[in-house]
Amino acid sequence: MARDLTPLFEPQGVVVTGVSSHPGKFGFVTLHNLLSCGYTGNVFAVGREEGTILDRPVLPSIDALPDSAAELLVVCTPASANEEIVRTAATKGVRAVFVAAGGYSETGETGAATEARLVALANELDLILAGPNGQGVTSPPSGLCAQIVAPYPPRGRIGVASQSGNFVSAFLNYASQTGIGISRSVSAGNAAATGLADYLEWFADDPETDVGLCYVEGLHDGRDFFERVQAITPRMPVVVVKGGRTSGGQRAAASHTGSLASDDRIFDGMARQAGMSRAPSIEAAFDLAATFATQPLPAGNQVVVLTTAGGWGVVAADAVTTHPSLELAPLPKDLLTAIDSMLPPRWSRNNPVDLAGGETRDTIPELLDLVAGHHSVDAIIQLGLGIQGNTAALTRGGPFYPDHGLRRIVEFHENQENRYATAAVEASTTHDKPVLVASELAVARPDNPMVAAVRASGRLCYPSADRAVVALGQATRYASWRRDLA
Amino acid sequence: MVTISEAASRTTVANAGVIVSDWATAPDPEEAVVAAKTIGFPVAVKLCGDAIAHKTERGLLRLGIDSAEEVREAGIELLEAARPEDGSVELLITAMARGDRELIAGLVRDPQFGPCVMLGVGGILAEVFADVAFRLAPLGRKEAHDLLNDLSAQALLGPFRGQPAVDREALVDTICALSDLADDPDLVSIDLNPLIVVEGQPIAVDVLVERRHLPSSGTFETAATSGDPN
The missing domain is CATH 3.40.50.261 (Succinyl-CoA synthetase domains)
Known part of the structure; x- marks a missing residue:
């Protein structure tokens, strides 16, 4: 049973933390994008400055968020502050958290421990946790542009989930260029609690999405990914680009098969067996996803x-x-x-x-x-x-x-x-x-x-x-x- | 992780359904001669023991032997070449399979994806062309056929130099046998290298199995001496 990610992609209300009046900061950019792309739900800003930013009153803390007014929390505050914020947000009716902030497992052992605590907290509170260290989410059917970067893509039928935020942007740029639009996009970041397979499973059941497009660099559990994607592909095509083709693992030399078993060759066989369509490049991946999305x-x-x-x-x-x-x-x-x-x-x-x-x-x-x-x-x-x-x-x-x-x-x-x-x-x-x-x-x-x-x-x-x-x-x-x- | 002897390796894969070339083991040169006559010349004679994984590098095999006298000589030389660290050794006598096409197949455990079956083009240029493909085990016959279709050198599987096309069903049998063997968690890797295509039939002429633990001695000796699947 796929995890229901509706609160992440179709939230009733969004709150952003870490909003400042500096237009170069992630909190400001996220707020700006939420207010500029057609989202019609409530948008709340939490920050330290008094007054308004982008004509929105700034809430001094997440405690000031009205009850049941926002389902999605976008976290642009530093890692040290976020557990408290998440805990409070859950009491206010928040159901999904996108952590754009970095400072987690990508930084080393201490960050990994912080990340593990965040995951445990999200599990305890039954929250969807996306990221951390990701660029955000877009969802054109709901006018949602909750990301720290551009562009906001035209609406279409392609669901993007990527382990690289830059490649989310690349796909969205191609979408803007070609007009072949996007249904949902998410930068998985460190994918601490929600991984590519979770997104793809939800896309497969999503009436707005006809094809999954993903960029993979590394998998927490390859076998689990294989089995779950294999269950998706009979009803939704999945296009995959794999980064790190050349990083062959060191293997026991006793076996000739072992020396020929590069990560890339095994990934290739796995992708075919799972019914995924592996593309050799980002542009070929987009071409193919666009083909699935628009041609019989x-x-x-x-x-x-x-x-x-x-x-x-x-x-x-x-x-x-x-x-x-x-x-x-x-x-x-x-x-x-x-x-x-x-x-x-x-x-x-x-x-x-x-x-x-x-x-x-x-x-x-x-x-x-x-x-x-x-x-x-x-x-x-x-x-x-x-x-x-x-x-x-x-x-x-x-x-x-x-x-x-x-x-x-x-x-x-x-x-x-x-x-x-x-x-x-x-x-x-x-x-x-x-x-x-x-x-x-x-x-x-x-x-x-x-x-x-x-x-x-x-x-x-x-x-x-x-x-x-x-x-x-x-x-x-x-x-x-x-x-x-x- | 440990390798097991070629005789024990052959028994392991043959019991799962892989076709291996005719073979027998012998404790000494005289019994090797008897075995060679039963198999029929020409034969190959190899030194066989659990610790002997790379016979070619150490010159521990004699190929294309045509007479009883040569079998005897080879047997004496090979047993003399044994080192103390080789442990218990014996002679392995195998039929010489003749074919122009060599394939390679195997099983490997990937840290990310678990047991994977491989099929590829074998022979001395195998590593240059690296025309190999993988599937995750367990896999069914349709997936095994799909694996065959992944090889770039499809022409090599068709009729070739006066020989019939490779029997794809037989090759699928081999792939599925390897897949079945993945069920044994103690089994780390298998190499069928090469599989020589004889009249369209893929026959394993060298087999190397790697296990996590060495089975208690005796288990495989019994099986090996009785183990001529053909």
Whole structure:
């Protein structure tokens, strides 16, 4: 039975300790973030200064907190003060504590003893204890930004739990950049009482979360983590990035197996066995989590690459072919005949389906629907969009705009890009298959109307075909693993 | 932690279902000759004892022996090479398995994740390529198949140089046997190194088991002399 973390992620009222008027201090920043991101519950500040900070009256101590007014306590006071604060807070109706403050086990033996006392206290008082030494929590469905750092991400379906606060921020930055939002995020800090498996278990039951995304550095109990995650992955995909790949433990030399048993290889096997999707980098992890959060799971491994022109299709086809979980689908005869009737004969007549510039106004939307609707196709990677939008941008900014008929053509190009992005989502939704749009414009020109329209549709515009293939490959592997469980 | 003799190691894994090459033990060169004739030439002759974990480094094995006379000579030399610290020793005679493909499999106890089963590509370049993969024990047949699929060198498991593809079910049997052995908490590690693929069948030709405690002597001697699973 998963620990109920609702008071941490959806608290009725929040109180922050250690608030001062210095805008560089964690207490101030936390209060500022709580008051600035749309949280509608009560927010209380506890500090030593009299008067107001950010227009909030400062409570002189936690004793002054009204009863049952705050469920979440965010602790920015020094370690030495916190046991007393936590004990009092519990009497006021606080149910969850996030300890942002450091000075615990990360500092050595004395800190570890302090941490152990804090954990014992939380257990005694039946409090959820997150941290210590963590950056905080965000929960866009409840407007909550209880963290000592930025950013506050857009709302979405990805639940983040990380042993590094910086990587929480990295994931939230990607969320802000791509528009693929976050349901909950938590920096586990020292994970003294609440660990990654606790968060993932709660995410798996959380109606706001569709995919877990976590960064792991070390585990208190690897076997326990394995068993609990293995129980989660049949209903929620979990993406993991592991830090410390190269720190192989010293092992008994008598056994050859022992010398080959690096921490990383065992973690890798464990992750696969638990049904986790291990990503090689932070950005690949986000790509994959975004894929799980926004695309249907592929029903098989047959991929069609669609491209308007050029080498994109060739490179993407190479990436699909060499991926162990994917196959470049042979183009079925009926599909080939159907495409023949839509295009001049110079199209590739093969997969990748290269239009070779032969498309007219409606070709791409029709083709997307046609290919996605074919029973032998499991997923589509669409490349080569954005060209018209790019041309439109140059034209619009040039000295001849809007004369010479330029206004009309610019609008046509921009509308077309919108249609393509919309058609990709429609084909995906209608036929319940992943359709991944990839273009370097996602990064190079995020204002391109195609990129903007993909973003507005709630999908990820992948920055390259290779990244789309890697994400699709892992999603396909997971889907296959999950089917095999049935 | 202690290693046990190859004979005792072979008995341990064979009882769990691992296919090992034909073998017998002998107290002296003359009985070694008898054993070799029963197994059929060519054979390998090794010095066998609980404290002898690394035969190759000490030159304590003779491979590809084709005649009774050579078995006798090898037996004499190996017994003379024994050191006092080797304790009680005997001769181990094994069939020479012939195959172009070598795999490695084993069991190890990880401090974080507990017992883990390994499968990898063996042979002299094994450590260079390190094409190995792990699963946590206990594991089922489907997970064992998944482990096979993790190896990069999938071509090595297919038809190869005129030999049939590796019998994946047999390899899964071996993996599952190692997984079963993890139930014994006294068992620290197992090396099947190498597993030689003979006509598609993976056969363990060298086995090393490491235990927490040395079993009381006698237990394994009895088992070993009767222990020809083939």
